[in-house]
Amino acid sequence: xxxxxxxxxxxxxxxxxxxxxxxxxxxxxxxxxxxxxxxxxxxxxxxxxxxxxxxxxxxxxxxxxxxxxxxxxxxxxxxxxxxxxxxxxxxxxxxxxxxxxxxxxxxxxxxxxxxxxxxxxxxxxxxxxxxxxxxxxxxxxxxxxxxxxxxxxxxxxxxxxxx
Amino acid sequence: xxxxxxxxxxxxxxxxxxxxxxxxxxxxxxxxxxxxxxxxxxxxxxxxxxxxxxxxxxxxxxxxxxxxxxxxxxxxxxxxxxxxxxxxxxxxxxxxxxxxxxxxxxxxxxxxxxxxxxxxxxxxxxxxxxxxxxxxxxxxxxxxxxxxxxxxxxxxxxxxxxxxxxxxxxxxxxxxxxxxxxxxxxxxxxxxxxxxxxxxxxxxxxxxxxxxxxxxxxxxxxxxxxxxxxxxxxxxxxxxxxxxxxxxxxxxxxxxxxxxxxxxxxxxxxxxxxxxxxxxxxxxxxxxxxxxxxxxxxxxxxxxxxxxxxxxxxxxxxxxxxxxxxxxxxxxxxxxxxxxxxxxxxxxxxxxxxxxxxxxxxxxxxxxxxxxxxxxxxxxxxxxxxxxxxxxxxxxxxxxxxxxxxxxxxxxxxxxxxxxxxxxxxxxxxxxxxxxxxxxxxxxxxxxxxxxxxxxxxxxxxxxxxxxxxxxxxxxxxxxxxxxxxxxxxxxxxxxxxxxxxxxxxxxxxxxxxxxxxxxxxxxxxxxxxxxxxxxxxxxxxxxxxxxxxxxxxx
Numbered sequence: 001x002x003x004x005x006x007x008x009x010x011x012x013x014x015x016x017x018x019x020x021x022x023x024x025x026x027x028x029x030x031x032x033x034x035x036x037x038x039x040x041x042x043x044x045x046x047x048x049x050x051x052x053x054x055x056x057x058x059x060x061x062x063x064x065x066x067x068x069x070x071x072x073x074x075x076x077x078x079x080x081x082x083x084x085x086x087x088x089x090x091x092x093x094x095x096x097x098x099x100x101x102x103x104x105x106x107x108x109x110x111x112x113x114x115x116x117x118x119x120x121x122x123x124x125x126x127x128x129x130x131x132x133x134x135x136x137x138x139x140x141x142x143x144x145x146x147x148x149x150x151x152x153x154x155x156x157x158x159x160x161x162x163x
Numbered sequence: 164x165x166x167x168x169x170x171x172x173x174x175x176x177x178x179x180x181x182x183x184x185x186x187x188x189x190x191x192x193x194x195x196x197x198x199x200x201x202x203x204x205x206x207x208x209x210x211x212x213x214x215x216x217x218x219x220x221x222x223x224x225x226x227x228x229x230x231x232x233x234x235x236x237x238x239x240x241x242x243x244x245x246x247x248x249x250x251x252x253x254x255x256x257x258x259x260x261x262x263x264x265x266x267x268x269x270x271x272x273x274x275x276x277x278x279x280x281x282x283x284x285x286x287x288x289x290x291x292x293x294x295x296x297x298x299x300x301x302x303x304x305x306x307x308x309x310x311x312x313x314x315x316x317x318x319x320x321x322x323x324x325x326x327x328x329x330x331x332x333x334x335x336x337x338x339x340x341x342x343x344x345x346x347x348x349x350x351x352x353x354x355x356x357x358x359x360x361x362x363x364x365x366x367x368x369x370x371x372x373x374x375x376x377x378x379x380x381x382x383x384x385x386x387x388x389x390x391x392x393x394x395x396x397x398x399x400x401x402x403x404x405x406x407x408x409x410x411x412x413x414x415x416x417x418x419x420x421x422x423x424x425x426x427x428x429x430x431x432x433x434x435x436x437x438x439x440x441x442x443x444x445x446x447x448x449x450x451x452x453x454x455x456x457x458x459x460x461x462x463x464x465x466x467x468x469x470x471x472x473x474x475x476x477x478x479x480x481x482x483x484x485x486x487x488x489x490x491x492x493x494x495x496x497x498x499x500x501x502x503x504x505x506x507x508x509x510x511x512x513x514x515x516x517x518x519x520x521x522x523x524x525x526x527x528x529x530x531x532x533x534x535x536x537x538x539x540x541x542x543x544x545x546x547x548x549x550x551x552x553x554x555x556x557x558x559x560x561x562x563x564x565x566x567x568x569x570x571x572x573x574x575x576x577x578x579x580x581x582x583x584x585x586x587x588x589x590x591x592x593x594x595x596x597x598x599x600x601x602x603x604x605x606x607x608x609x610x611x612x613x614x615x616x617x618x619x620x621x622x623x624x625x626x627x628x629x630x631x632x633x634x635x636x637x638x639x640x641x642x643x644x645x646x647x648x649x650x651x652x653x654x655x656x657x658x659x660x661x662x663x664x665x666x667x668x669x670x671x672x673x674x675x676x677x678x679x680x681x682x683x684x685x686x687x688x689x690x691x692x693x694x695x696x697x698x699x700x701x702x703x704x705x706x707x708x709x710x711x712x713x714x715x716x717x718x
Contacts, residue, residue, distance in 0.1 A: 014567040016560070029567040035560050083557070101556075103584070104563040 012109060015131065017102030017138055018085065020067050020076075026131070026138045027096070029104050033086040038064075038078055038097065050149075052076075052097055055084070062086060064095040067141070070149055071126065089147050096146070105138070107131050112140075169405040172374055179366030183359050190355035197348030204341040208334050210266055215330040217263040221279060222316075222323040224256035225286055229309070229316045232293050236309045239302045246294065253290070256283060269333075275326045282322060286315045377401050377408040381415060391715035393423050426716040433709045440702040447696035454688040461682040468675045475668045482661050489654050496647045503640045510633040517626035524619035528612060535608040538601050545598045552590035559584030 014029035041053040041064055050069040055062040064084060068076045076082070076097055084095040112129045119127075126145050131138040231249045235242055260280055267276045293308035380398060387395060397419065401412035562580035566573030 014563075016564055029564050032564050034564065035557060037557070080553075101560060104560065104567060 013107050015105045015107055015133075015138060015140060016085065017105055017136075018083065018096075018098035019100040019102060020071065020098055021073050024102065024136055024138050025067075025098075026102070026105070026140045027085060027087065027143060028140070031087050031143060033088055033093070035101055036084050036086060036095075038082045038084055049075075055095060057086065057093065057095075060093050062093045062095045064097055065146065066097050067146065070146055071123070087143055089143065094143075094147060096141075096143075105131075105133050107133060172370075172407050175370055175373060179363070179370065182362050182366070186355055186359040186362065190352055190359075193348055193351045193355070197344050200344045201341045204337040204344070208337045210268070211330045211333045211337070214263055214266050214272060215327045217259045217266070218275075218279065218323040218326045218330075220259040221256050221263070221283060222320045224252045224259065225283070225316045225319050227252045228256070228286075228290055229313050232290060232297075232305075232309050232312060235297050236293075236302060236306050241297050249290070249294070253287065271329060272326075275322070275329070278322060279319070279326070282315065282319045286312060286319065289315060373406075374408065377404075377412075381408075381411060384415065388419065388422065391717065393419055393426065393716055393718050395419075422716075423718040426713055426718060429709070430713050433706050433713060437703060437706040437710070440699045440706055443699040443702065444696050447692040447699055450692035450695070451689050454685045454692060458682050458685040458689070461678050461685055465675055465678045465682070468671050468678060472668060472671045472675065475664055475671060479661065479664045479668065482657055482664055486654070486657050486661070489650055489657060493647065493650050493654065496643060496650060500640070500643050500647065503636055503643055507633065507636045507640060510629055510636055513629040514626060514633060517622050517629055520622045521619060521626060524615055524622055528615045528619065531608055531611050531615060535605060535612065538605045538608060542598065542601050542605070545594050545601060548594045549591060549598070552587045552594055555587035556584060556591065559587055 015026035016029040016032045016035070017024055017026040019025070036057065039055060041055055043053045044051055047053075050066050052064040052066050055064055062084070066076050068074055076099060078097075079099070081100045083098050083101040085098060085101075087094050087096065111131050111133060113132060115124050115127055115130060126142055126149070128140045128142040131140060228249050231245045231252070235245050260276075260283055263272075263279065264276045267273045289308055289312045293305050293312060296302070296305035296308055377398075380401070384395065384397065397412045397416040401408055402416060403409065404412070559580045563577055563584065566577035566580055569576070
């Protein structure tokens with residue numbers, strides 16, 4: 001899928017946008033399984049702070065992540081506008097908790113721009129690129145990095161228990 | 164002598180007077196005897212003289228009968244008149260004979276009476292015969308009868324003369340006896356009177372000795388007492404006597420003792436009198452001073468009373484002013500009462516209106532509440548619509564994503580999804596609009612409720628204010644009535660006060676008058692006390708005189 005995404009960038013791609021705080025962020029629509037409402041969340045003890053909990057999506061276990069904590073923006077508050085973007089990574093379902101769902105936007109080739117250089121490296125690895133669509137500046141998140149970060153963070157405290 | 168001395172004076176006098184009375188009684192008895200003897204002689208003399216006169220009448224009557232008879236004989240006819248005269252004479256003669264016989268007491272006179280009766284009877288028979296002869300016309304017989312009768316008449320006259328001489332002699336005897344009795348009685352009276360005189364002189368001497376001499380001694384002693392000499396006692400000799408002289412001497416002695424005591428007491432009394440008169444003098448002086456003081460006080464009181472009178476006059480003027488003011492206040496109070504009545508009516512109306520407004524506000528509040536409820540229900544509906552649009556939106560998003568994942572095959576589906584999304588967004592926008600409007604309605608409703616509540620509160624406040632105004636007006640009305648009543652009472656009180664002031668003025672005038680009287684009385688009292696002092700002076704001198712007088716009595 002990542003390949004197709006990369007492939008599609010050559011001509012045109014669709015971005016599923018959402019708000020994290022005030023920031024308009026996006027994920028590649030092709031990587032998104034579906035968007036759901038936040039329903040019954042089961043908390044996980046001893047989980048990293050960015051893991052809000054786990055959800056049951058039609059029999060599949062979805063781990064709910066809070067990108068704000070990952071991006072160092074503080075904890076998200078659950079509202080009736082909160083949505084969960086379901087993505088699949090290595091046969092594991094993850095849910096990205098966002099404050100509000102946006103629209104699916106079409107990005108023409110050439111509308112992508114590299115990240116500004118003044119962003120610190122520690123932060124910049126979570127972003128794929130920045131798009132300029134209709135006056136909006138959309139930060140396209142890199143789901144892999146987020147998942148990696150999550151895994152790294154998860155492996156930290158969990159590792160001794162696994163070993 | 165002692166027995167006589169001890170005899171009571173009454174007894175002594177009775178003794179002497181009794182002796183004299185006995186003598187006089189004897190003399191009186193003698194006199195009575197003499198008088199009765201003389202009376203007896205006088206009666207006898209009268210009887211004898213009567214007998215003599217009767218005899219003379221018999222003789223006279225006989226002579227008269229003879230005369231009548233003779234006249235008829237001479238006339239030789241029977242005269243009715245002479246006959247009647249003859250009958251009268253005969254009757255008189257018969258009465259005289261009867262009277263003589265009744266008075267005849269001695270044998271001599273009885274005998275003479277009988278002789279006279281015989282003679283008269285004989286003569287009467289002759290005369291009767293003569294009368295018959297005359298009546299028969301036998302005047303010769305009658306003349307003879309007349310001559311017989313005349314002889315018998317002469318005989319009778321002789322007899323009567325003898326009788327009369329006898330009776331005269333008896334009268335002379337009686338006179339002689341009477342004279343003798345009178346002389347006897349006279350001599351006896353003279354002798355008895357002499358005895359009585361002698362006895363009276365003796366009794367008088369005895370009585371004088373027994374009574375007058377001691378009385379003279381007592382009088383002398385009393386004279387000494389009158390001179391002031393109380394030192395001598397009454398004579399012990401006289402005191403020892405049992406008669407009235409002894410009693411008198413004892414009484415004199417007790418009188419002397421009483422007088423001594425009295426003089427001593429009077430001496431003490433005079434001293435008291437002297438000191439009392441001195442005190443009276445000083446008291447009267449004080450009284451004079453006091454009455455002058457009282458007069459001064461009365462003057463100042465009089466001035467004060469005059470001032471009081473003028474003050475009362477000004478008070479009366481003030482009271483008049485007060486009365487006028489009170490009547491003004493009364494009028495104003497009446498106007499105020501009517502005004503307050505109108506205000507009370509208006510406040511009652513206002514209360515009714517505010518009640519109505521309160522009820523109206525409550526109804527409006529209820530209706531607005533219902534409006535709010537309806538708005539909330541609409542809000543619920545919009546929520547549902549919003550939810551639906553949100554879900555539709557999400558569904559469109561997922562459809563879009565799904566279409567994107569399908570690549571070019573999903574392009575048509577993507578268009579539909581986009582349309583759906585647009586509809587959902589419009590729905591959401593419309594819903595938002597409705598929501599906003601509903602919110603506006605709700606807030607307006609709430610604002611309206613709040614405002615209505617405020618209005619209601621204001622109405623309640625107004626009602627409360629009106630109620631308090633009504634209460635205040637009620638109080639005002641009560642207060643005004645109280646004021647009116649108090650003013651009425653005050654008016655009555657002021658009238659009373661006016662009356663009182665008038666009375667007070669009257670009283671103060673009377674007081675002024677009384678004070679003048681008091682002043683006069685004080686002056687009179689001063690004069691009186693002056694008199695008292697002069698009287699006390701006189702009393703003092705009288706006490707001095709009394710002291711001198713009493714000093715004459717040496718006890």
